[in-house]
Amino acid sequence: MRIGEAAGRLGVATHVLRHWEDACGITPDRTPAGYRDYTEEHVRRLQVVRSCRSVGLGLEEIRLILHRDEQGRDGVIAARLEAIRRQRAELDAAEAFREHVRECRHNFITRCESCSAYALADPSRPAEPTSPL
Ligand SMILES: [Zn+2]
Structure with a gap:
């Protein structure tokens, strides 16, 4: 799905997803034309980011929490x-x-x-x- 649909499902603006992409390493696939293409797995990860943000976690903390093997x-x-x-x-x-x-x-x-x-x-x-x- 395109960034607008993903952002809509998460209730955030599209620029927020671009920011989370850089800060949390949730990088969507790209369509042949170069547009961001989010899978359901991307949306689930972004839901975790949104939940963690709502309780005050920083983006760097969230990036570390998302994957078991992250140092720190x-x-x-x-x-x-x-x-x-x-x-x-x-x-x-x-x-x-x-x-x-x-x-x-x-x-x-x-x-x-x-x-x-x-x-x-x-x-x-x-x-x-x-x-x-
Ligand atoms: Zn007293």
């Missing part, structure tokens, strides 16, 4: 799993904090040891600058 693939997957686990831990801590605050009996949360502990442990905050002395 395991590292990309390990880093993504670590990021997911870190996000899950942050969400669990945020949920626990809010459940605690809902029931907290202190008039100011800064006077509560549990509330303060959460604020100090917030992993999304930058580390405290170290003293120059």
Whole structure:
């Protein structure tokens, strides 16, 4: 199928497919006249690219993930799993904090040891600058 049909099935613009072709190595065949000719396998791979993009993966990461034999693939997957686990831990801590605050009996949360502990442990905050002395 031509690029317009493939792009239509994926819900993206044709220039996006040309960009993904370069960045992810999904290279369609060519018709005798030189037009891009996508197979169903190309479309399936491009659906994977679209899904990976929607959850924030970069095109280079996607290129590595697409094929089992790519160098660096395991590292990309390990880093993504670590990021997911870190996000899950942050969400669990945020949920626990809010459940605690809902029931907290202190008039100011800064006077509560549990509330303060959460604020100090917030992993999304930058580390405290170290003293120059
Ligand atoms: Zn509290």
